[in-house]
Amino acid sequence: MIPARGYQGRRVGVLGLGRSGLAAARALAAGGAQPVCWDDAEPARAAAAAEGFELGDLTREGAAWEGLAALIVSPGIPHLHPAPHRAVEIAFARGVAVDNDVGLFFRSAATEDWAAFDSPPRIVCVTGSNGKSTTTALIAHILRRAGRKAQMGGNIGRGVLDLDPLEDGETVVLELSSYQIELARALAPDVAVFLNLSPDHLDRHAGLGGYFAAKARLFELGGPERAVIGVDQPEGRFLANRMRENEGDGAPVIAVSARRVEDAGWSVTFRKGFVAERRGGRQVAAVDLRPARALRGAHNWQNAACAYAACRALGLSPRAIEAGLMDFPGLPHRLETVGEAGGVPFVNDSKATNADAAEKALSAFERVRWIAGGVPKAGGIAPLAPLFGRVAKAYLIGQAAPEFAAQLGEVPHEICGDLETAFALAAQEARPGEAVLLAPACASFDQFRDFEARGDAFRALARAWIARHDGRLAAADEEDAR
Template identity: 50%
Template sequence: MIPIRHLAGKEVALFGLGGSGLVTARALEAGGARVDVWDDNEASVAAAEEQGLAAIDLRDVDMTRYAALVVAPGVPLTHPTPHWSVVRAQEAGIPVIGDVELFVNEREAVCPEAPFVAITGTNGKSTTTALISHVLKECGMDVQMGGNIGRPVLDLEGFSEDRVYVVEVSSYQIDLAPSLAPDIGVMMNLSPDHLDRHGSMENYASIKERLVKAARLAVVGVDDEFSAAIAQRRAESGEPIELISCHEPVEFGVYAADGKVIEVFDEEQVVVADLSSSNTLRGSHNGQNASAAVAVCAALGLELDEIAGALAKFPGLAHRLKLVAEAGKVLFVNDSKATNAEAAAHALAAFDRIYWIAGGRPKAGGISSLKAYFPKIVKAYLIGEAAEEFEQELSGSVEAHKFGSLDMAVEAAARDAARDKSKEAVVLLSPACASFDQFKSFEVRGDAFESAAVAAAQMLNGEGAR
């Protein structure tokens, strides 16, 4: 844990008692602050009290007594309307911040030399964060990874100038971290997301831009209009920038083409790695992820051959295009994190003979945007609330069947894939839907797929042995 000592002796209000909220409260207390906590959920308040935290209804207290209000990332600041706790803090004239802001200020106070890499973007930020951390660890560096990727940022080990902090940061967290200024800031890409929280695409993009605008070195993707504009503004400012792309060569930086990751420096191009045979970094989107990792790790002093060797050992990120089982030529790939069509498109683009398991609670727009990938789909196995809708959208293009459970869909897809005469057939879970109709989360859905995939692979291997 990182004790927040720069607020020692002060009173702090905290709203939001999920996992990161509880960690934040303990970090503040460990640093010597007095913390009052609250949540709209009575059970969360009771659980916090059982852990010894001081719970007080922030609607009934004089907010001017506090040095700050710390809120969970999900607490709205502006849209659709500000949360009541935010309104009370603003009326009292105290700052509203999040755990990333506490992390940033504590680092500045006690160890500003601790290397700090922050990664954001609409898609790919988790894989990129994990990939950067993996490469640095493989090359012998002391790495702490956290933030939006799962481990709360204040739950990381204490600051040291010999320890690298690799932190995934969401737009919500950036909005609550006005002092955010990493050594290296990475912007992967931008597409419409969380607009109910930010009001417009322009506002969403401007919040994301703060991360790279304040960074010592900015690593920015140029494959979409908004990110390209951010890169141009950064370049015009004269501050250091590296460009990344998975669609075209860049003037300076790193790009991916034909499965290769290529660094451009002083007009010279060097092939850093060949990902064409990788099972964990397939697809052009992973080319962008790998390009970002190369740019960051090279900036932190690693040699290109070291980086290439570490990339080859990347095990993949759970539930994100991860190979989880094999049976001869049949691969079972878990992409449960693909909860919308745009995310599923990356998976469909990565393979040629696909036995596609899709469905769940549908998102707006369905799968109409995936028509270009329908020729890659041999057969579709549809589950959940979206099964009927998806069957209609696939009609006339892809043979599709509905199943009452994920297990049944996996077994049917496995048997069909085993009869495929091509060199490789892929049973792919990339649902293009939320999980909540059948599963608690995409992680639970992915775990269920992995169990079914292992059983199906054993079944196929056993039948092959006979």
């Protein structure tokens, strides 16, 4: 845990008692503050009370607000759009500073001990609409693979204040959402990464401009030493231009693009499975990503390119980075190759809960046996029609099955009902060179608790199938030996 600094002996409100809220309360208490906790849900309040925290109804004027120095708000609680939470409104009216756990982290991570360190800790922050988790985990993996101490947290893994106090030479890699960035009163990454932007959370940010502005705060308020920025969209080009300091060399920006970046600065490009680094208009290093099974598809090439750039900014060599890219295991439920049998890979992309995510999964393979369906999203799979030529056959499950069948038209498909039936048919009918792919393009709630449970079920089915296949091969080899 990182003790929260700056509030010793003072009362601090904590609104929202999920993972980040409880971690903030513990960090405040460890730093000598007195947390006053509230959540609109009674079970969350009970959990906080069980840890000995004071409860106070922050949605009402009263004793809970007396002497409150600040209000720490969990990311999911709105503070502006579509409307501020009642407790936030009271804080505004009373002049109480509103912050979040990320702001507390950046105010608290550095300690007096750092002055004695040989190598001060570094902080890398990753944001964007798509690929944040993979890029964050990939950077942390590359660092550890190269022998560097690294922790990972934020919107993935551990909450920012639940991390261990930073040590000499250590790097912390944080995934930060727009919700986490927009309210933080302090942001100070050494390296900040902007991947991409697509419409999301528009009600929370009052439109795409507000959504981008929230993410841009990481760079504008944070003032990173190096800014790794995807520049294939107007927002990325705008942000890169704003961050550039010197005409010519482009510092501190490392521009990342699917196309060749025509400038004299520092850039990393990704195309056709290769990542190439350029400085001063000359290529200085390249990595072939095609053997990296966990980094299939153009979207993962962008993730890899941004991770490469961030690690170069941290001083790693191209060869050290390449080694980490090659053996990165990937994240569960995100184009996760569970295994292979008879030349057929079984790929779990249960996190593909909408058409945009499923598009990236389908684009990563030439020929697929596609398991799709669940609770449908608006538009279904109609936007994926340009990729239907890659589908050897679709196996449809859940509530969306009839709608998806109609949208597939003449593409071979079968309504299977449930995942077990769909998997059995797909595995039996798959031929070498095809992939059995779970990319549902749907929420899971009709048949599963969440996308993780759905992915776990697919993984279990695939492993059982592979074990039976390997057992049959072993039996056949034994028979041939006789």
